[in-house]
Amino acid sequence: MDSNIQIEEKIITTARQMFIDKGFNGTSMSDIAKEVGINRTVLHYYFRTKDKMFQAVIGGIIESIISRIKFYDKETKEPIPYLVNNFIEAYFNLFKKHPKLPMFILREIDRDADYLFTTLLSLKGESFIAELKCNYEEAINKGYIKNIPLIYVFYTAYGLMLIPFLTKSAAIKVIVKDGKEFEELLNGWRPIIENQLILLLSAPKEAHK
Amino acid sequence: MDSNIQIEEKIITTARQMFIDKGFNGTSMSDIAKEVGINRTVLHYYFRTKDKMFQAVIGGIIESIISRIKFYDKETKEPIPYLVNNFIEAYFNLFKKHPKLPMFILREIDRDADYLFTTLLSLKGESFIAELKCNYEEAINKGYIKNIPLIYVFYTAYGLMLIPFLTKSAAIKVIVKDGKEFEELLNGWRPIIENQLILLLSAPKEAHK
């Protein structure tokens, strides 16, 4: 039977969206069943427990986030501003499509960081993070980017990237009337974070006053 | 009776800490009662509902966060680097003492932004935000700071300020061994965020290359 696979597929996609919007604890099996349009016990038939269902869903979410990272490639030698531009473009598109994703990932880090990293490493390989670091240090040694610890680049990039989405509902209370005006706010924010990232990364000759 | 007031005091302080650590939904009345060392129904005797108990606690939390904001004072005319330094100092101290506070405030914004702002305005006055904006615009007009929308200053300040604490448990998984090393990580981060804020705010003559 292929209606089997179809319904399993439908469960996973709607469950993914609901977990992103409301988090693990905020989403009940009943909610998911109602949204899919099936009996609650059917969920248990396919996945047995809520945890196993979450496991079937979290991989795709992590993949969609991590795949946005693109590092300095010694072959193509793309300039920093181009890389920064690409990075921001990719994440802005992702978060405009899933505005609750930033909150989701932080909530999950807070809830169970161990499990998140186990899943991440099983997806991208055990040495994923070590490879990132190695790649980054090589770019420093060749003088393409400033000598600054990788973690601070992450802090700058993700701190500035996530904050508008994390505080979106507050912004709509205070300075912006609707989603359309929020979009314009984002458009004004983009060049600022772009500039700050380039300033942080650019090799000394471009950066020093 | 004053044992009355004592126990009410004890309930509030431990409830505040537990709400900060686990959020509103993550903290049950049973948890609080167990931590205080009383019967669960005693909580209902003092506060009747969980919501009213949260109300008794949230004011102090908001106050501790908002009171850190210090804007340009036309009287004393303190220079931007000094103000930035003070701002970062105040929040780093607060978050080192309560590392879960950043996650708490974001979670509550996500859960009920309306209620949070109603409480904020009732504490600081209806025109609190308008006054901030007015103060800020005056500083721009007098040429003390660059002409950039206030919201983007908030995004930069809080984005860079919050991100290390929001991802602390992830950092401890990956790049840092313990709390002491995390402290050092923070010490290295501080001058960077300081520099970025000063660059963002400084009036044109100091800022342009």
Added chain:
DNA sequence: GTCTATAACCTGATAGAC
């Protein structure tokens, strides 16, 4: 495969004895 029925919890909240 999908349903009903039910189990075994946990939640917030209240009534009433002491």
Added chain:
DNA sequence: GTCTATCAGGTTATAGAC
């Protein structure tokens, strides 16, 4: 004021009929 007992509602999960 503080307790026990109880309620009504929600949660995940399973057994068994069809």
